[in-house]
Amino acid sequence: MSEPVRAAVSVDWSEGTWTTPPRATEEREGMLLVTAEEGSDAWRLTSYGFVHDTEHALLAPLPDDAAMEVEFDIPFEAQFDQAGLFVRVDETRWVKAGIEFADGELNLGAVVTDGMSDWSLAPVPHWRSRRITVRISRQGTALTVRAAADGEPLRLVRVIPFAADLDASAGPFVCAPSRAGLTVPFTAWRRGAADADLH
Template sequence: MTCSESSKQAMMSGWQFQNSEQPVPSREELASSFTIKARPSTDIWAKPPSTHRFNAPVLYKTMPLASFQRARVRVSAKWTTLYDQGGLILALNRRGGGHDDSDKDRKWIKAGIEFVEGMPRCSTVARDRWADWSLSPLPPGGQSAGDSAGADDEGDGVGVTIEMERRARDQTLWVYAVGKDGARTPMREVTWLFEDEEQLECWVGVYVCRPSSAAELGDLYVSFSQLDI
């Protein structure tokens, strides 16, 4: 696919990449499965006193924050290195402004799988002023992606389905891990996301990070499937 064809496809589908030169997946791939890669030293993170990072690949579409209701995807990979991660992301931007003036100002929520202390775990990070990070075990049935939609061409991996949903009765965002039986395990409630939503747009999509700086690691490949926004 040429660059012009990729740009045309992105405009037609409404999907775009940030921090990646990969072509935007086709409509057929978005509806079934696709893979995103991240180089070493890529991350989405904010920590006092001065760490602000937003250089990881993000595949997203833009919408008014007031229109957001739900996002869901299955994510899987061969997670091997500390802080390898991938999943859903929702990032806030000023309406009509494209995106915030700098990564220092951007608020976001990401949720998916992260490799910590020798194993993959469900991970949620909510960044208002700084990032707050929480971990939880994978739900039953999440340990093998080989028999699930979304297993990549690299071989069997570990996968989970992640869901973000607006709860209408109190206008908060809930993050869930979804088991093979469809049962949802609550991972996080984010209370501040929809404040001033009429003045905000959001990026909604998926991300991949490989924060380790060890160049010999090569790229991290993460497979996504069943994407629904």
């Protein structure tokens, strides 16, 4: 099992504010089940030319020297089904990190957007049917993204430049760019101290 974020406290689902309200939510035994709208996504310009700003992200403040993490299950089956952790400054500066179903397989990745989006992916087919943890630590001039499947240690996904004076919020997100009916169960949302070390 992955180590929880240091000095962690649970964030109540009611503390967050949606960037775009999902089709439906349901609290059940401490979990939050989020059903996405068909066509929901987050992307800016690069390669595709379009701007999508309709992700379902439930956000609460992420100050410097803090970390936030979410746990969720992955019932993905359609192109670009995705869920994970979203960090937002404004509509042109944001990060999404987590699991995405692309070209027939599960991938661990991140999109970093500063005016325009980029995209990085690594296949994780053995993560299917397992609980996923995604953690982002904010410290100094960086966001550090880590992730794991249940029973494995967290792995480093990405280190992202991020100015210390930015006012940012973060929390769980879901997108379903290509279909209706995607419901993702989030089992935990935690905030705590930033990770002490990069490695």
